[in-house]
Amino acid sequence: MKTPPARIGCVECDLLVSVAPLAEGERAKCPRCGHLLTANTRDGFTRSLAFALAAAMLLAVAMAFPFLSLQASGLEQVMTLPGSAYQLWQGGYPAIAFLVMVPIIAIPSFMIAALFALLVPIRAGRRASWLVPTGRVLFFLNPWSMVEVFVIGVIVSLVKIGHMAHVILGISFWAYVAFALCFTAALTNLDRVRLWERIEELSP
Numbered sequence: 001m002k003t004p005p006a007r008i009g010c011v012e013c014d015l016l017v018s019v020a021p022l023a024e025g026e027r028a029k030c031p032r033c034g035h036l037l038t039a040n041t042r043d044g045f046t047r048s049l050a051f052a053l054a055a056a057m058l059l060a061v062a063m064a065f066p067f068l069s070l071q072a073s074g075l076e077q078v079m080t081l082p083g084s085a086y087q088l089w090q091g092g093y094p095a096i097a098f099l100v101m102v103p104i105i106a107i108p109s110f111m112i113a114a115l116f117a118l119l120v121p122i123r124a125g126r127r128a129s130w131l132v133p134t135g136r137v138l139f140f141l142n143p144w145s146m147v148e149v150f151v152i153g154v155i156v157s158l159v160k161i162g163h164m165a166h167v168i169l170g171i172s173f174w175a176y177v178a179f180a181l182c183f184t185a186a187l188t189n190l191d192r193v194r195l196w197e198r199i200e201e202l203s204p
Contacts, residue, residue, distance in 0.1 A: 008037050008193060019193075038193035045119050045198075051186035052115040058179035059109065066170035070161070081105060081172060103146035108183055111145060114138040115186060122198050131199045139192065147180045 006019050008028075012035040019028045022040040029036055041047075062081060069078040081100075088097035114134050121128040158167055 006193070006197075010035050010037060039191050040194065041189060041191060044189050044191055044194065045123055048115065048186045048189040049119040049123065051182045051189065052112050052119070055108075055179050055182035055186055056112050056116075058175045058182060059105075059112070062172045062176040062179055063105070065172040065175070067172040067176070068158075068170050069168045071166040071168065078170075081176070103144060104150040107141050107145050108147050108179075111138055111141055112183070112186075114141075115190070118195070118199075119190075122195075122202065125202070127202050129203075131203055135195065135199055142187065145183075147183055151177055151180045 006021075007016055008019050009016050010030040010033065013030060013033045015030055015032045017028070017030060017037060019037060022028060022038065024040050024042055027036060027039040065080070066078050067081050067084070081104075085097045085100040085105075088094075088100060114137060117128075117130060117134045118138065121131065154173070158169075161167055
């Protein structure tokens, strides 16, 4: 008995598309706008979990070491990611401190935890009551994560600051760049359609 085609709504143009079951390595794109609807990637869940684990370790390193230091006129200022948010808060900029901590640290950390909560039982084939709400929260938070935007913004700022002071990039900076790559790869390898299909199979 053949599996009936799944009806998938394109997140870009809202076109409802009937997609037949995909063989390994196949992809389905929206016929109207060309947006990728779903892909049957080999070991997609395993890759996503591996990248999430690497991202978690790199984020811990980025939080523990200096991000960068500025040297000018014989003075040196060392900045860490948590310390920068705290200094902004103490300096009377709570909104900017919030934007530093939440979109680039808090939300990505919660999303990594959600990936673990989803992928560990899915790969083990175990039922779990938290799969559905965790999946919803993960995809709800995805647009609010600003990891890539922060990295690009820092690089642009360094170009301007470099004319005024000597900038030394710390271990935390390179760890966060590597974290951004692993974090993005973890989400890229996680196909939403296949994830929900697996959650429906395992949900009690």
